Each structure stands twice: as C-alpha cells, then as structure tokens.
Amino acid sequence: MTEDTKNDKPRRVSKRTQLIVLPVMALIAAAAVLIAIVLIIAFPSYDPKQQGVGANGFRSALIEQGADLGASKLVTKDLVAEALGNKAKSVSDAESSKVLNLNGIRSQSVKYDFVREDGKSAVLYADIVQFNNSVVMDSQNILKASQKAGDVQGKSAYFLHAQTLGQEREHRMIVIDGLTVYKYVISQPVRKVTIPEVSSLAVLKNIAQKANY
Numbered sequence: 001m002t003e004d005t006k007n008d009k010p011r012r013v014s015k016r017t018q019l020i021v022l023p024v025m026a027l028i029a030a031a032a033v034l035i036a037i038v039l040i041i042a043f044p045s046y047d048p049k050q051q052g053v054g055a056n057g058f059r060s061a062l063i064e065q066g067a068d069l070g071a072s073k074l075v076t077k078d079l080v081a082e083a084l085g086n087k088a089k090s091v092s093d094a095e096s097s098k099v100l101n102l103n104g105i106r107s108q109s110v111k112y113d114f115v116r117e118d119g120k121s122a123v124l125y126a127d128i129v130q131f132n133n134s135v136v137m138d139s140q141n142i143l144k145a146s147q148k149a150g151d152v153q154g155k156s157a158y159f160l161h162a163q164t165l166g167q168e169r170e171h172r173m174i175v176i177d178g179l180t181v182y183k184y185v186i187s188q189p190v191r192k193v194t195i196p197e198v199s200s201l202a203v204l205k206n207i208a209q210k211a212n213y
Contacts, residue, residue: 060103067099069128071110074182074211080112080124083206087195088114088122104132118194124203126211127183137179149173149201152208162197169193171200175208184208 072094081091092113099108111125131137149157152175160172169190175182184204188195195203 062101064099064101064106067106069099069106069108069130070212071108071126071128072096074128074213075110075112075126075184075207076212077112079207079210080114083203083210084114084124087117087199087203089117089119090115103136105136106130116188116194118192120189120192120194122189122195123185123187124207125185125187126207127181127185129181129183131179131181134179137181142174142176142181146174149205152205153211153213155213157205157208159201164190167191171195171197171204173201173204173208175211175213177213182208182211182213 075094077091077094081088084091095111095113097109099106107127107129109125109127111123113121113123116122131140143158145161146158149159151157155175155177157173157175160174162169162171164170165187167190168187170185170187172183172185174184184207186195186200186204
C-alpha cells in the first residue's frame, strides 16, 4: 500500500474539533432563521387572490364569497334547451361561477354543456360584467369588431365576430344595459363546428330576447 493510498482513508474528527464546529453551525442556523423572519416582516407574503393591476399600481382582484349577480337566473336550462332545439340531444344542468371583482369590475358566468345532434360536446355560456364607470367601460373596446343586432328588451344588442380560443371556436353576441354587459356564447371544437355562425347567432339572440335581466 502506497503512502498516497494511506492518506485517502477518512480521518476521524476529534472531539475538540466537534466542540468548536457544532456551536458555530448552530449560530449560523439561528442567524438564517432570524434573517428569514426579518424578510417575512419586510416583504409580506403574496396573496394568490390578488391579481390584476389597480389604479394605485397594486394588484387588486378577489373572489366575492357569497355574492351573486344572478347569472344562473339570467339564462335557465329550459331556455337553453328550447333555443337549441334539435341542434342538441341533451343539455346539462347549470354551472355558475363565483363573482370575480377585478379592480372594481364585477363578473359572473353560467355555462351549460350540451351534446350536439352529431354526439359531440359543446358549450353555451353567458357572462354578466358590471363596470364601475363609463371611462373604464369605454377603455375595454367591447364593441370592437361588432355589428348592430337591434334591440333586446329595450337594450342595445351587438353580434361580435367569431373567435378561436385554443381548440374552441366561439360565436358571440352582447347586450348592453348601462354599465352592465351581458355576453352570450356558443363554443364548439374548432375542427368540428357543426352549428354554423348564422345558426349560432340566431340561437343566442333568441336566448337574449327571453333572458331574465
């Protein structure tokens, strides 16, 4: 065995060294904990409910627990089934979202999954959006790429251009009542659109005309 091989053997740490090193490590650990506490105090933890940017530069979005804008009452399952007619084999029960407040803009959705006559799944949903003032409402350009669709229960209605979101193709219309906007949408798989835009908009306008505002 060579001298180098002998030197490769692990060496025992003496008790004296342990008595010196262990207290030092304990002090380092204590210092790390203290630093962490200071950082938590100086920089409050992030609240996942707070999103979006408010006028003061801070993020301000929250779920209004217990609030209800009436989305499930706006459009009922019976109304959806009636408006779709033979375009749907079945319509599921309503699924309503909680009320989201984004910098004072409140919104809620209700959706109805349905099975088309070809057996494929699709969705019809409605959104209610309440703006807090006309300046904010105008800044959203909600009438961009729209076409007047007459009046619905004394409110202005507009057809919006169809849009593709991921794997879904959406046909849409909106109804405006002061600072409140009602949006009606039929969403289908983008590669399997069997309810064309003209038919979709006719269904949506029928629903908008009979909705519970």
